[in-house]
Amino acid sequence: MENVIEIQNLRKNYDDFTLKDVSFSLPEGYVMGLIGPNGAGKTTIIKLIMNLIMKNGGGIKIFGKNHTEHEVEIKSRIGFVYDTPNYYEHLNLKQIKNIIAPFYSNWDEPVFVSLVDKFDLPLKKIIRKFSRGMVMKAAIAIALSHHADLIIMDEPTSGLDPVFRRELLDLLYELLQNEKKSILFSTHITSDLERIADYITLILDGKIIFSRSKDEIFENYAIVKGGNELLNEETKKYLKGIRTGEFGFESLTDNLSEVKKKFGPDIVIDRASLEDIMYYSNLRNNHA
Amino acid sequence: MKIIIANSxxxxxxxxxxxxxxSQIISGDLDEGDALxxxxxxxxxxxxxxITTKRAYEELEKEGFIDTVGGKGCFVAMQNKEFLKEKKMKTVEEKLSEAVKDAKKLGVNMKDLKEMLSILYNEEE
Amino acid sequence: MLDLIKKDFIVCWIFLLGIAILIPFITTIAIVAMIEDFGGLIIGIFTFITIALCIASSFIFIGVDTASNADMIYASLPVKRSAIVYARYFSSMLQVIVSFTLIILTCLSSVYVFNKSDPAFELLLSLRGITSMITFLLLILSFILPFVFKFAFGKGITAALITQICFVISVPVFKFLMKALNGIWEFDFAFFTKLLNDILKWIISLPRVLGIYAYLLIFIIVSMMIFISIILSVRFYNRRDL
Structure with a gap:
């Protein structure tokens, strides 16, 4: 299976933030969700992939090719949605489309028209009068109108209402019917991802905590609850981030089968949502 | 075909x-050769x-319920009658053992359980 | 690249229209005011107004793009960053020349239509005057643009202006220092002043010596400066984090 995105030991230094040794890959035909709290480095990774910022180390390959040497070819196959799309506020959507469309050799006008129609976007209204959700919809319509093989979206669902979020999901499923299409998106609204994502990459503080298939994650991660007397040096090894209270503890494990053995029958095991995983991993990160 | 997923x-x-x-293959709702x-x-x-769907199909293929024909998709595999019956018996067994487990928890003895079973069996007629 | 240039005019047409009205308007006011209040055109002030108008109007594209944070959009499209730089130079230089042409046309109209003539126009509207102005404008532009590509618009313009002001200030400061030092050490710094003056005079007299070849020389020098400026800008922009 070919990887559309292959990132190795990627590094980016800022004065107040460092992205360290980021490695992950996305096979063709699948969806990856980049999750993590705000400021964890999701946008930095996406900007590095798009070559909007320069890396300080490591390698990025898109469609199996070096992302700077084949920049133009690669970008013509990517549909990109930036987290706060900045379009000229004094222009209308039609004018903006006229600016962007000529850059893509396989721009498909009918697709664009049908998406604009589907999203209820006015072509003649200036962007300043668009709501944040509408601007995002416009960006998505533009990104999906040139038959891109890889869709990269930075926080596409923030600012969108739940109804449109579902619509977007349907649209992405439609896209995925073609097994050559892949999607990478970042979000901190994890409920969107729990449905469609095949792979999840969790970033905290510029570091990758894990990058695995979603099924694998849900098989191994779980919420563990029990009495405080169960916590000791031995058992704590299996827990990631512990919230203790007067009546007991709540924690997360990434090794469900071992936890069942070590803790015995006196614990309650709950399914961990991505949000739980993000929360407890961050908890551990901050206390470690 | 009917599939319902419970997130809970x-x-x-x-x-x-x-x-x-x-279960739909075993019950006969899905026939041999039916396209999935x-x-x-x-x-x-x-x-x-x-990836989840793919894994479900892969497991079914491993167990011999479906065949993947390259380029055409997945089909319900040719089942031999014995194999199917065996599978069906296995589900009966599974359900019964579950019932036995519950019965034991409630302290129902073997005799009462058998009686219950025969009543239920006759009712279905 | 053509699309990148075209886009500048689609995005800014309304502002360009404003400029096309504003430039003749301001120029006319300047001419009339100077002739009526000062009794004649002051070349220094008029040159300054011309430079300010032309350079400011050529930054309309960069200004609007910066205000809309459009760098990000273009950098994510399938184009090389170098193409973005080339296009920017082309449209900015085009705009400088268009603005300058507008000013020249305004001068001509004031001479022939409104009969507001002035001896200074003879120099301003001569081939020598126009060539030196365009040369000067293009040199200023080539000087500022690398700063803009290095530091983004706001910081870049500020950095470029500060550098330019430093240049301008350095001349009187240098003179003052020489005088002051002369007083203390009684050393003949006048020699250096004279040398500088001689060099300047020689440069100014070049056109007379070289005739038509002077224009060729100027053309080559300006082209080289623009070329160096573009190379610097591409290098800066390729490495900039957007």
Whole structure:
């Protein structure tokens, strides 16, 4: 299976933030969700992939090719949605489309028209009068109108209402019917991802905590609850981030089968949502 | 074909999908040679991930319930009658053992259980 | 690249229209005011107004793009960053020349239509005057643009202006220092002043010596400066984090 995105030991230094040794890959035909709290480095990774910022180390390959040497070819196959799309506020959507469309050799006008129609976007209204959700919809319509093989979206669902979020999901499923299409998106609204994502990459503080298939994650991660007397040096090894209270503890494990053995029958095991995983991993990160 | 997914279920989604297809093959709702929806169509319809659907199909194929024909999709495999019956018996067994477990918890003895079973059996006639 | 240039005019047409009205308007006011209040055109002030108008109007594209944070959009499109730089130079230089042409046309109209003539126009509207102005404008532009590509618009313009002001200030400061030091050490710094003056005079007299070849020389020098400026800008922009 070919990887559309292959990132190795990627590094980016800022004065107040460092992205360290980021490695992950996305096979063709699948969806990856980049999750993590705000400021964890999701946008930095996406900007590095798009070559909007320069890396300080490591390698990025898109469609199996070096992302700077084949920049133009690669970008013509990517549909990109930036987290706060900045379009000229004094222009209308039609004018903006006229600016962007000529850059893509396989721009498909009918697709664009049908998406604009589907999203209820006015072509003649200036962007300043668009709501944040509408601007995002416009960006998505533009990104999906040139038959891109890889869709990269930075926080596409923030600012969108739940109804449109579902619509977007349907649209992405439609896209995925073609097994050559892949999607990478970042979000901190994890409920969107729990449905469609095949792979999840969790970033905290510029570091990758894990990058695995979603099924694998849900098989191994779980919420563990029990009495405080169960916590000791031995058992704590299996827990990631512990919230203790007067009546007991709540924690997360990434090794469900071992936890069942070590803790015995006196614990309650709950399914961990991505949000739980993000929360407890961050908890551990901050206390470690 | 009918598949319903419960997000609240502790069973992983690929297992839920697999189980439901399996039971429909065993019950005869799905016939030999019937085409199954493609992995990507099923993922879209159920709004689950592609990789999950793929895994469900892979498990079914491993167990011999479906065949994947390259380029054409997945089909319900030719089942021999013995094999099917065996599978069906296995589900009966599973359900019974579950009933026995519950009965034991409640302290129902063997005699009462047998009686209950014969009443139920006759009622179904 | 053509699309990148075209886009500048689609995005800014309304502002360009404003400029096309504003430039003749301001120029006319300046001419009339100077002739009526000062009794004649002051070349220094008029040159300054011309430079300010032309350079400011050529930054309309960069200004609007910066205000809309459009760098990000273009950098994510399938184009090389170098193409973005080339296009920017082309449209900015085009705009400088268009603005300058507008000013020249305004001068001509004031001479022939409104009969507001002035001896200074003879120099301003001569081939020598126009060539030196365009040369000067293009040199200023080539000087500022690398700063803009290095530091983004706001910071870049500020950095470029500060550098330019430093240049301008350095001349009187240098003179003052020489005088002051002369007083203390009684050393003949006048020699250096004289040398500088001689060099300047020689440069100014070049056109007379070289005739038509002077224009060729100027053309080559300006082209080289623009070329160096573009190379610097591409290098800066390729490495900039957007």
């Amino acid at each position: 279920s502790p069973d992983p989604i690929y297992e839920q999908v697999g189980k439901q297809i399996k 929806p493609s992995i990507r169509t099923l993922a879209k319809e159920l709004q689950i991930s592609v």
